[in-house]
Amino acid sequence: MSMIDLFRCLLAGLLLACLAGTGDARAGEPALHVSLLPGAEAPGGDVTHIDVDIRFEAGGNGPDAPLLALARIYANVDTVAATMTGFEVSDALGPLALTVEDEPDGLVAFRRWLPEREVSGEVRVRYRAPVTNALPARGAAPPYDLRTEGGGVSGAGGAFLALPADGRDYGITLNWDVSALGAHASASGSFGDGDVVLPAGSVSRLNRAFFMAGPLNRYQPAGEEGGRFAAAWLGDPPFDADELMGWTARLHAWMDDFFPAGDDAPYRVFLRHNPVNAGGGIAMINSFLVTFNDATRADSLKSTLAHEMVHTWAGGLEGPDNAWFSEGVAVHYQRLLPWRAGMIGAEAFLDDLNSTAARYFTNALIDTPNGEIAARFWEDTRIRVLPYDRGAMYLAVLDALIRERPGGARSVDDLVFETILARHEGRAMDEAGWVELLRAELGEEGVSLHGAMMAGAVMTPPSDAFGPCFERVEHDFRRFDLGFEPASLNASPRIIRGLDPASEAYRAGLREGDEVLVPVPQDSIQADQYATLTLQVRRGDARHAITFLPRGDTVPAWQWQHAGYNGTCGLD
Numbered sequence: 102m103s104m105i106d107l108f109r110c111l112l113a114g115l116l117l118a119c120l121a122g123t124g125d126a127r128a129g130e131p132a133l134h135v136s137l138l139p140g141a142e143a144p145g146g147d148v149t150h151i152d153v154d155i156r157f158e159a160g161g162n163g164p165d166a167p168l169l170a171l172a173r174i175y176a177n178v179d180t181v182a183a184t185m186t187g188f189e190v191s192d193a194l195g196p197l198a199l200t201v202e203d204e205p206d207g208l209v210a211f212r213r214w215l216p217e218r219e220v221s222g223e224v225r226v227r228y229r230a231p232v233t234n235a236l237p238a239r240g241a242a243p244p245y246d247l248r249t250e251g252g253g254v255s256g257a258g259g260a261f262l263a264l265p266a267d268g269r270d271y272g273i274t275l276n277w278d279v280s281a282l283g284a285h286a287s288a289s290g291s292f293g294d295g296d297v298v299l300p301a302g303s304v305s306r307l308n309r310a311f312f313m314a315g316p317l318n319r320y321q322p323a324g325e326e327g328g329r330f331a332a333a334w335l336g337d338p339p340f341d342a343d344e345l346m347g348w349t350a351r352l353h354a355w356m357d358d359f360f361p362a363g364d365d366a367p368y369r370v371f372l373r374h375n376p377v378n379a380g381g382g383i384a385m386i387n388s389f390l391v392t393f394n395d396a397t398r399a400d401s402l403k404s405t406l407a408h409e410m411v412h413t414w415a416g417g418l419e420g421p422d423n424a425w426f427s428e429g430v431a432v433h434y435q436r437l438l439p440w441r442a443g444m445i446g447a448e449a450f451l452d453d454l455n456s457t458a459a460r461y462f463t464n465a466l467i468d469t470p471n472g473e474i475a476a477r478f479w480e481d482t483r484i485r486v487l488p489y490d491r492g493a494m495y496l497a498v499l500d501a502l503i504r505e506r507p508g509g510a511r512s513v514d515d516l517v518f519e520t521i522l523a524r525h526e527g528r529a530m531d532e533a534g535w536v537e538l539l540r541a542e543l544g545e546e547g548v549s550l551h552g553a554m555m556a557g558a559v560m561t562p563p564s565d566a567f568g569p570c571f572e573r574v575e576h577d578f579r580r581f582d583l584g585f586e587p588a589s590l591n592a593s594p595r596i597i598r599g600l601d602p603a604s605e606a607y608r609a610g611l612r613e614g615d616e617v618l619v620p621v622p623q624d625s626i627q628a629d630q631y632a633t634l635t636l637q638v639r640r641g642d643a644r645h646a647i648t649f650l651p652r653g654d655t656v657p658a659w660q661w662q663h664a665g666y667n668g669t670c671g672l673d
Contacts, residue, residue, distance in 0.1 A: 130270060134156040134273075135274070135307070136278065137153060137276070139151045144252070144286075145283050155226040156225050157224055157265050159220040159221060164215060164218065167213035170264060170265075170266035172260075173203060173204075174209060176242060176243050176245060179239065180259070181247065184233075185263075186229045187229045194221050199215060201214055231247075251336030253286070254314055257312075258310045262307050272299065273302075274298050282314065286317075289312075289319075292367065306386060309386040317335060322347070332349070333369065333371055345399045345402065352407060356411070356413075356414060361518050370390075372393060375394060378624065379394035380397060380402065408432065408434075411431040411438070418534070422474070422475060423532055426532075429488065437450075456628040456629075458494070458658065461491065461658075465582070468559065470556055472555070482581075482587060497560075515542075570666045571664055573661055574661070576659075577655050578658050580654050583623075585601065585606060597611060597615045597638075599613075600612065615636075615647075616639045616640075617637065618638065632651075633649060
């Protein structure tokens with residue numbers, strides 16, 4: 102699922118990256134040099150490690166100030182902080198002894214290295230980051246970890262780069278040596294292809310970047326070689342990746358015309374195999390990643406591709422607890438903009454809309470206040486999807502209210518554009534700013550609606566919220582229900598607790614105390630009434646594969662269908 106643009110401004114230590122600009126480098130500003138050398142047992146084989154070599158000028162660090170930082174846990178992903186080898190740090194005076202400080206476990210938990218003496222001159226950091234393809238130990242998590250496939254390697258910077266912790270802006274030089282990966286190997290990343298030079302800015306830009314190296318398959322629009330849009334992947338996806346990336350490039354160009362305040366920065370799309378939660382995506386800086394498995398169809402990824410590109414322009418609101426905006430906007434537009442652009446048909450639009458609606462209106466935790474979501478995000482998939490589903494339904498309600506106003510010339514597009522322009526012009530735009538936009542547009546009705554949404558009230562769009570061609574109808578669906586405590590799947594070890602003897606899981610043979618050996622996806626199957634879940638469990642000395650339908654009570658939910666209208670259908 103597309104989860105972690107949600108985290109871009111929530112991750113500890115990354116907030117500055119969301120707020121800081123990246124102006125031209127100025128004389129006297131420090132330089133950071135990062136060299137990456139992936140290694141494999143043989144060219145074309147699995148990548149086993151990346152040798153990292155980092156150099157920067159000391160900023161007057163003493164024993165009381167952290168010199169380096171790397172998250173141990175990065176959005177529920179275990180990084181290389183505990184598994185790196187050959188970790189050596191030196192400065193102009195020689196080897197530098199360091200003291201390690203670890204934050205308590207959490208969504209993000211940093212490891213920081215403090216020098217045991219004053220630091221002098223150039224600092225050099227060297228270590229080997231292992232690539233193991235281990236399955237995520239903490240349950241559901243974004244695909245940030247280092248993984249190898251197709252003779253190459255990929256991962257997010259936040260999963261393997263130990264960076265200066267002094268808070269200074271750095272001009273950054275990033276170099277690759279891919280010679281160990283074969284004659285046809287190359288590298289790409291969120292900032293462009295191959296070696297890159299970045300102007301002065303926060304080093305945490307590198308945390309929010311994605312990197313891929315090896316015998317890359319590439320796509321660029323015909324006649325635009327070396328241009329802004331490009332895609333890269335390793336191995337052979339089970340669909341025509343070139344055709345899908347062509348569709349994505351055309352939609353990217355359409356969105357670039359639709360949204361205000363675009364730029365000419367390189368834009369990269371990465372495809373990666375995901376053995377656990379395929380089909381989801383993650384927005385990174387100037388780029389995004391979409392994942393697939395051996396059964397993925399190209400059409401099933403179009404919604405995710407559109408969603409992640411929306412993040413590029415729409416961004417988010419400053420401050421905590423605002424994922425309803427960043428993810429709600431992305432879900433709202435992931436179907437609406439391809440439909441407006443003529444790149445999907447009415448059936449695809451309805452399928453995507455009804456998937457969101459079914460998951461939202463059957464969610465047993467639908468009334469969870471927004472302020473409780475971040476703390477519970479990883480413990481329960483039903484909590485995890487609320488910012489997406491609630492946010493999208495809320496924006497549809499708002500859009501209908503705005504379009505009803507005299508003249509009917511405005512829509513929720515105008516409010517979203519205001520947030521984009523404010524950010525582009527350096528003006529603050531947080532939840533309070535959004536509420537003021539609502540007050541100006543809808544008066545106290547808009548302000549009250551927003552307060553109700555934040556408190557967990559159900560957001561139900563009117564029948565014609567998506568245009569005159571569609572109407573709202575009621576259908577019965579079964580709620581998503583694992584039949585046991587959801588936290589069981591995120592614990593270590595994963596032990597089944599709170600099993601309901603009346604549940605589908607129990608009837609299929611699952612028992613209290615079973616240990617789940619392999620992590621499983623949940624977010625995507627919530628919207629599929631017929632999707633089963635298979636748990637590989639250990640009970641005593643025996644292993645079992647237990648398949649069941651994770652469904653419980655039957656409840657009514659809203660859906661939309663064709664209304665028989667023959668005029669113009671779009672919400673332009």
